[in-house]
Amino acid sequence: xxxxxxxxxxxxxxxxxxxxxxxxxxxxxxxxxxxxxxxxxxxxxxxxxxxxxxxxxxxxxxxxxxxxxxxxxxxxxxxxxxxxxxxxxxxxxxxxxxxxxxxxxxxxxxxxxxxxxxxxxxxxxxxxxxxxxxxxxxxxxxxxxxxxxxxxxxxxxxxxxxxxxxxxxxxxxxxxxxxxxxxxxxxxxxxxxxxxxxxxxxxxxxxxxxxxxxxxxxxxxxxxxxxxxxxxxxxxxxxxxxxxxxxxxxxxxxxxxxxxxxxxxxxxxxxxxxxxxxxxxxx
Amino acid sequence: xxxxxxxxxxxxxxxxxxxxxxxxxxxxxxxxxxxxxxxxxxxxxxxxxxxxxxxxxxxxxxxxxxxxxxxxxxxxxxxxxxxxxxxxxxxxxxxxxxxxxxxxxxxxxxxxxxxxxxxxxxxxxxxxxxxxxxxxxxxxxxxxxxxxxxxxxxxxxxxxxxxxxxxxxxxxxxxxxxxxxxxxxxxxxxxxxxxxxxxxxxxxxxxxxxxxxxxxxxxxxxxxxxxxxxxxxxxxxxxxxxxxxxxxxxxxxxxxxxxxxxxxxxxxxxxxxxxxxxxxxxxxxxxxxx
Numbered sequence: 001x002x003x004x005x006x007x008x009x010x011x012x013x014x015x016x017x018x019x020x021x022x023x024x025x026x027x028x029x030x031x032x033x034x035x036x037x038x039x040x041x042x043x044x045x046x047x048x049x050x051x052x053x054x055x056x057x058x059x060x061x062x063x064x065x066x067x068x069x070x071x072x073x074x075x076x077x078x079x080x081x082x083x084x085x086x087x088x089x090x091x092x093x094x095x096x097x098x099x100x101x102x103x104x105x106x107x108x109x110x111x112x113x114x115x116x117x118x119x120x121x122x123x124x125x126x127x128x129x130x131x132x133x134x135x136x137x138x139x140x141x142x143x144x145x146x147x148x149x150x151x152x153x154x155x156x157x158x159x160x161x162x163x164x165x166x167x168x169x170x171x172x173x174x175x176x177x178x179x180x181x182x183x184x185x186x187x188x189x190x191x192x193x194x195x196x197x198x199x200x201x202x203x204x205x206x207x208x209x210x211x212x213x214x215x216x217x218x219x220x221x222x223x224x225x226x227x228x229x230x231x232x233x234x235x236x237x238x239x240x241x242x243x244x245x246x247x248x249x250x251x252x253x254x255x256x257x258x259x260x261x262x263x264x265x266x267x268x269x270x271x272x273x274x275x276x277x278x279x280x281x282x283x
Numbered sequence: 284x285x286x287x288x289x290x291x292x293x294x295x296x297x298x299x300x301x302x303x304x305x306x307x308x309x310x311x312x313x314x315x316x317x318x319x320x321x322x323x324x325x326x327x328x329x330x331x332x333x334x335x336x337x338x339x340x341x342x343x344x345x346x347x348x349x350x351x352x353x354x355x356x357x358x359x360x361x362x363x364x365x366x367x368x369x370x371x372x373x374x375x376x377x378x379x380x381x382x383x384x385x386x387x388x389x390x391x392x393x394x395x396x397x398x399x400x401x402x403x404x405x406x407x408x409x410x411x412x413x414x415x416x417x418x419x420x421x422x423x424x425x426x427x428x429x430x431x432x433x434x435x436x437x438x439x440x441x442x443x444x445x446x447x448x449x450x451x452x453x454x455x456x457x458x459x460x461x462x463x464x465x466x467x468x469x470x471x472x473x474x475x476x477x478x479x480x481x482x483x484x485x486x487x488x489x490x491x492x493x494x495x496x497x498x499x500x501x502x503x504x505x506x507x508x509x510x511x512x513x514x515x516x517x518x519x520x521x522x523x524x525x526x527x528x529x530x531x532x533x534x535x536x537x538x539x540x541x542x543x544x545x546x547x548x549x550x551x552x553x554x555x556x557x558x559x560x561x562x563x564x565x566x567x568x569x570x571x572x573x
Contacts, residue, residue: 022394027396033404098313127533131332157317233401257403
């Protein structure tokens with residue numbers, strides 16, 4: 001085995017000098033949260049790197065809803081899940097149909113619609129929130145889960161359409177021609193040719209919309225207010241309003257809330273990274 | 284048979300005749316769901332919002348509201364200083380992550396965590412760390428120096444800096460990843476040739492890396508600026524706009540007016556940001572719709 005030269009050791013040391021701070025910077029808020037989640041109440045504030053008596057007791061309190069702030073934990077978890085899945089499914093439907101129509105069927109005016117969608121993508125979401133809140137009020141949808149689902153579909157679909165259109169532009173036209181020659185109707189073309197070929201992009205877009213809806217705080221907190229209607233992030237925000245809020249339980253709930261999207265992200269990373277990096281910025 | 288022939292003719296090229304073929308009818312049907320969503324939840328709210336912001340009195344009131352002026356300045360600081368620092372770090376780190384080492388590949392998996400987890404729990408975690416009495420930061424300061432640490436979030440300048448820090452923590456991985464893909468697209472031969480010529484790292488960056496990445500870098504910076512205008516969470520959940528409403532940015536200010544039932548002010552404050560936003564949006568659309 002060859003011994004590393006001094007120069008190689010130096011390079012490695014320089015890389016470590018960057019890598020270690022990056023690791024610490026990334027992990028501190030997450031580790032702090034994790035530490036609170038596994039610490040008994042007395043230990044949580046000691047400032048130690050590892051609690052003396054690590055415990056899962058906090059998780060048990062959360063799962064059994066044994067605290068005033070947590071009395072609706074499961075129903076809020078359920079709300080988050082339903083809203084995320086519904087927004088994901090609807091976005092997928094709306095965006096796939098639109099992308100197919102614009103890219104494959106070349107519908108007249110498709111390009112204009114694409115540009116309008118892109119425009120929406122660039123409106124800062126917090127700016128649209130103010131008029132959206134009043135609009136939902138006018139539609140009589142406030143405090144209804146549909147308001148949040150539809151708002152999420154509105155925000156997720158422009159990017160979804162754009163990614164899907166980019167991907168479907170790459171499919172050869174000959175496929176459609178061949179299928180039509182064989183007598184396929186437009187719907188069959190969509191169902192039997194287009195959707196199967198677009199699967200990787202559809203997975204990426206669906207995941208994107210689900211994560212977006214699961215993570216959304218601002219719209220959820222504006223549009224929903226009843227304790228049994230709100231989603232988990234809003235419940236976490238409400239914790240904060242009280243002076244006597246139990247930090248260790250808040251951090252435990254936050255940790256539980258953060259796990260599913262992190263798991264989904266890593267599970268679909270392959271699709272996400274390709275879609276996101278190719279999609280977000282084209283140079 | 285005739286029908287299938289015409290439809291296959293119409294597929295590759297945009298139609299010239301006004302008569303609609305079956306695929307085009309389907310095209311309109313399939314485009315309709317998005318158009319409905321767009322009309323109901325983008326066009327109507329935007330028009331309604333502009334209508335609410337029509338009175339000049341709202342702008343006069345904004346002009347006389349010191350919180351608005353402060354929020355505008357804060358937003359500028361957030362964008363001009365915060366985003367540029369973030370993008371410079373991302374540019375630097377993309378070079379770091381481009382190194383081929385197993386441990387760096389592992390680190391990149393961990394590094395993406397802030398982007399993969401929702402922002403609310405982690406922002407609250409930071410908020411607890413900075414709590415003046417119980418937070419771990421001041422506990423450590425007390426342990427090592429015997430002094431009480433500062434009341435971090437009670438000083439508007441520090442609180443805003445912390446909000447910018449939280450924003451950077453959250454979105455740095457995303458932009459690093461984007462710039463990394465740009466960097467990896469550069470041909471390796473160029474670097475090998477420059478090694479032969481004896482170029483140092485700065486010359487490599489200056490004459491190889493930067494020229495091929497500058498368009499991407501500038502696009503990313505502008506895009507990040509637009510999106511950061513809508514970053515409500517970093518400020519709202521960390522400082523709540525406080526102390527004394529001194530750390531608001533435009534996105535939290537709009538919501539503050541909304542909560543105070545001053546809807547016309549909320550919309551007016553957003554309209555005031557448009558002269559800045561629209562050129563950026565126009566530029567980005569030109570780039571992406573090619």
